[in-house]
Amino acid sequence: xxxxxxxxxxxxxxxxxxxxxxxxxxxxxxxxxxxxxxxxxxxxxxxxxxxxxxxxxxxxxxxxxxxxxxxxxxxxxxxxxxxxxxxxxxxxxxxxxxxxxxxxxxxxxxxxxxxxxxxxxxxxxxxxxxxxxxxxxxxxxxxxxxxxxxxxxxxxxxxxxxxxxxxxxxxxxxxxxxxxxxxxxxxxxxxxxxxxxxxxxxxxxxxxxxxxxxxxxxxxxxxxxxxxxxxxxxxxxxxxxxxxxxxxxxxxxxxxxxxxxxxxxxxxxxxxxxxxxxxxxxxxxxxxxxxxxxxxxxxxxxxxxxxxxxxxxxxxxxxxxxxxxxxxxxxxxxxxxxxxxxx
Amino acid sequence: xxxxxxxxxxxxxxxxxxxxxxxxxxxxxxxxxxxxxxxxxxxxxxxxxxxxxxxxxxxxxxxxxxxxxxxxxxxxxxxxxxxxxxxxxxxxxxxxxxxxxxxxxxxxxxxxxxxxxxxxxxxxxxxxxxxxxxxxxxxxxxxxxxxxxxxxxxxxxxxxxxxxxxxxxxxxxxxxxxxxxxxxxxxxxxxxxxxxxxxxxxxxxxxxxxxxxxxxxxxxxxxxxxxxxxxxxxxxxxxxxxxxxxxxxxxxxxxxxxxxxxxxxxxxxxxxxxxxxxxxxxxxxxxxxxxxxxxxxxxxxxxxxxxxxxxxxxxxxxxxxxxxxxx
Numbered sequence: 001x002x003x004x005x006x007x008x009x010x011x012x013x014x015x016x017x018x019x020x021x022x023x024x025x026x027x028x029x030x031x032x033x034x035x036x037x038x039x040x041x042x043x044x045x046x047x048x049x050x051x052x053x054x055x056x057x058x059x060x061x062x063x064x065x066x067x068x069x070x071x072x073x074x075x076x077x078x079x080x081x082x083x084x085x086x087x088x089x090x091x092x093x094x095x096x097x098x099x100x101x102x103x104x105x106x107x108x109x110x111x112x113x114x115x116x117x118x119x120x121x122x123x124x125x126x127x128x129x130x131x132x133x134x135x136x137x138x139x140x141x142x143x144x145x146x147x148x149x150x151x152x153x154x155x156x157x158x159x160x161x162x163x164x165x166x167x168x169x170x171x172x173x174x175x176x177x178x179x180x181x182x183x184x185x186x187x188x189x190x191x192x193x194x195x196x197x198x199x200x201x202x203x204x205x206x207x208x209x210x211x212x213x214x215x216x217x218x219x220x221x222x223x224x225x226x227x228x229x230x231x232x233x234x235x236x237x238x239x240x241x242x243x244x245x246x247x248x249x250x251x252x253x254x255x256x257x258x259x260x261x262x263x264x265x266x267x268x269x270x271x272x273x274x275x276x277x278x279x280x281x282x283x284x285x286x287x288x289x290x291x292x293x294x295x296x297x298x299x300x301x302x303x304x305x306x307x308x309x310x311x312x313x314x315x316x317x318x319x320x321x322x323x324x325x326x327x328x329x330x331x332x333x334x335x336x337x338x339x340x341x342x343x
Numbered sequence: 344x345x346x347x348x349x350x351x352x353x354x355x356x357x358x359x360x361x362x363x364x365x366x367x368x369x370x371x372x373x374x375x376x377x378x379x380x381x382x383x384x385x386x387x388x389x390x391x392x393x394x395x396x397x398x399x400x401x402x403x404x405x406x407x408x409x410x411x412x413x414x415x416x417x418x419x420x421x422x423x424x425x426x427x428x429x430x431x432x433x434x435x436x437x438x439x440x441x442x443x444x445x446x447x448x449x450x451x452x453x454x455x456x457x458x459x460x461x462x463x464x465x466x467x468x469x470x471x472x473x474x475x476x477x478x479x480x481x482x483x484x485x486x487x488x489x490x491x492x493x494x495x496x497x498x499x500x501x502x503x504x505x506x507x508x509x510x511x512x513x514x515x516x517x518x519x520x521x522x523x524x525x526x527x528x529x530x531x532x533x534x535x536x537x538x539x540x541x542x543x544x545x546x547x548x549x550x551x552x553x554x555x556x557x558x559x560x561x562x563x564x565x566x567x568x569x570x571x572x573x574x575x576x577x578x579x580x581x582x583x584x585x586x587x588x589x590x591x592x593x594x595x596x597x598x599x600x601x602x603x604x605x606x607x608x609x610x611x612x613x614x615x616x617x618x619x620x621x622x623x624x625x626x627x628x629x630x631x632x633x634x635x636x637x638x639x640x641x642x643x644x645x646x647x648x649x650x651x652x653x654x655x656x657x658x659x660x661x662x663x664x665x666x667x668x669x670x
Contacts, residue, residue, distance in 0.1 A: 023477070025476055058475070058476055059476065061472075061507075063503065064499070064502060064503060064506070066499035066502065066503060068465065068495070068496045068499055069465050069468070069496055069499030069500050069502075069503050070503075071465075072462075072464070072465020072466055072468065072469060072496065072500070073465050073468045073469040073472055073500075073503065074469060075465070075466055075469055076406075076454065076465060076466035076467060076468060076469020076470045076471075076472065076473070076483070077469035077470070077472045077473045077476070078469070079454055079466070079469070079470065080404060080454070080469065080470045080473040080474075081473045081477055082469075082472070082473045082476055082477070099459060099462055099496075100462070100465065100496075103457075103458075103459050103462055104457075104462060104463070104466060108455060109661055109662070109663075109664070110440060110661045110662050111437065111440060111441045111445045111447075111455070112437050112440075112441055112445065112447040112449070112455055113435070113436070113437035113438035113439075113440050113441065113447075113661060114438070114660070114661035115437070115447055115448075115449040116447070116449070116454075116455070117664050148662055149662055149663070151663070171664075171665070172664040172665065173663045173664050173665065247666065
């Protein structure tokens with residue numbers, strides 16, 4: 001084990017995959033200079049150099065600013081024997097490549113009757129919460145949940161980021177990974193050796209009996225902080241991170257809500273047609289009878305992201321909003337001390 | 344000048360005839376309701392298609408567009424599963440899930456036709472990237488029309504391929520109309536000349552009805568690509584004899600009648616038949632070849648007509664490699 005940052009863990013997974021399989025290449029803007037810190041040698045950079053020195057320009061492909069061309073090239077390469085990792089830097093740059101992602105990457109296998117496989121990973125960072133304004137702050141994973149054929153991961157810890165990315169690179173289907181920049185510096189002990197975290201398996205960060213919080217991306221850290229404070233007030237909160245949204249571990253969520261009877265879903269994306277809305281609908285359809293209180297969604301409003309720190313901060317659900325929501329769905333009977341549902 | 348052997352010339356004529364006969368039959372079948380939806384035929388453009396595909400090796404890749412049947416036929420894909428795909432049968436080359444617009448036969452290097460204009464161009468670039476990274480000697484060719492020549496992704500692809508010296512050929516099938524829009528009214532300058540801006544060769548085949556001229560130009564580009572010298576843009580000037588798509592009747596007279604008449608006189612199959620007879624083949628041999636191909640198309644239609652519809656469950660397969668659809 002060693003202490004790794006979120007970004008370091010991603011770099012470590014990329015290095016492992018590059019070492020393990022010569023068909024893995026990294027393609028994207030500024031990957032050669034390691035601008036975003038995931039194509040360097042990690043802790044041993046002094047000794048081993050960066051990825052270009054380690055793997056050469058044949059496998060580290062620095063590109064022009066041509067997202068549509070980059071994604072299309074990766075798709076064609078994946079269909080003919082390579083396993084590209086595409087670094088698209090900002091998530092809002094995905095829109096430049098929308099045709100390739102939606103019409104080629106997602107559809108080719110199905111449309112051609114299973115002849116194609118598309119082992120490609122498309123990495124992008126969500127720069128929200130960092131005062132980068134409306135063009136760089138997007139959290140667009142829900143709109144890609146609406147595209148059959150893609151798989152989607154939203155890691156929230158360094159160890160999950162490493163293990164999920166290894167799996168993503170080894171999968172024979174296209175994966176979009178959305179990495180929250182505000183998590184980049186998050187550090188924890190991470191296994192040094194290779195490990196793979198399966199897709200479609202949620203992580204229960206904290207077990208509890210009163211309320212289930214399903215949290216996505218950076219909202220996981222907010223939820224865990226809220227759970228700690230709520231525990232001091234005698235409220236037992238279960239915190240679940242789905243980790244992958246496609247496929248989604250529905251069973252883990254349903255089992256938890258069947259136990260607690262209360263659900264708060266937290267995510268940094270917009271409200272309409274978001275992951276929170278989808279998870280809420282699944283719970284309402286499948287375990288309605290278990291619910292003791294209305295489901296609560298905590299999301300960003302359907303609003304653009306402003307630049308000023310004075311304006312941006314309020315846009316994403318935070319610890320206090322989560323605490324308030326949990327208190328709303330749980331109400332202690334003052335006489336018996338038992339939790340009651342509201343309304 | 345790259346040349347074809349006598350046997351290859353006969354094969355080239357066979358493939359052009361296959362495209363013509365296949366598309367003429369498909370046109371009738373659309374109009375009789377035997378093919379759902381519509382099709383876009385390559386009738387009139389056979390020399391441009393087969394001149395290019397004959398210059399590719401079996402292991403080479405290609406991507407195509409909505410005018411889609413000629414490319415896989417030209418690359419040697421069997422007709423039966425192609426026709427079955429047009430009819431939506433379970434024996435179709437894509438199990439009935441692609442249809443006319445999305446034919447693909449990976450067995451012959453056909454990585455797929457695309458219903459989105461220009462969208463398959465970077466896919467060919469990616470196939471060329473695989474070849475370069477893995478040290479293979481295969482090349483890739485992207486077929487696209489004069490309409491797609493005005494899509495930005497073509498220029499992203501030409502630029503990246505030029506920078507990386509990728510073994511890819513960008514082949515513009517300039518049939519002079521993007522549906523109803525004359526190319527010259529929406530295209531500034533000459534398409535082939537645009538290659539200059541990327542420092543790569545740009546070649547214009549003025550007579551795209553001459554299969555030998557097309558073959559020569561594409562062969563030169565393929566050899567260059569295989570030597571590791573990078574991409575080429577080739578513009579082939581040709582003409583489609585039918586409407587944009589079968590069954591379409593445009594109210595406007597967007598193509599002058601005498602223009603079509605003039606191009607009909609330059610039928611690539613008639614021209615090459617004359618060439619072959621000039622090379623010593625007999626008219627009887629040519630007639631026999633035409634009869635053989637018609638019988639092949641009959642057999643393809645029979646294969647398709649006798650095929651079952653796909654089971655409804657097939658509609659829920661092939662989304663992912665490792666999991667079944669779960670509602």
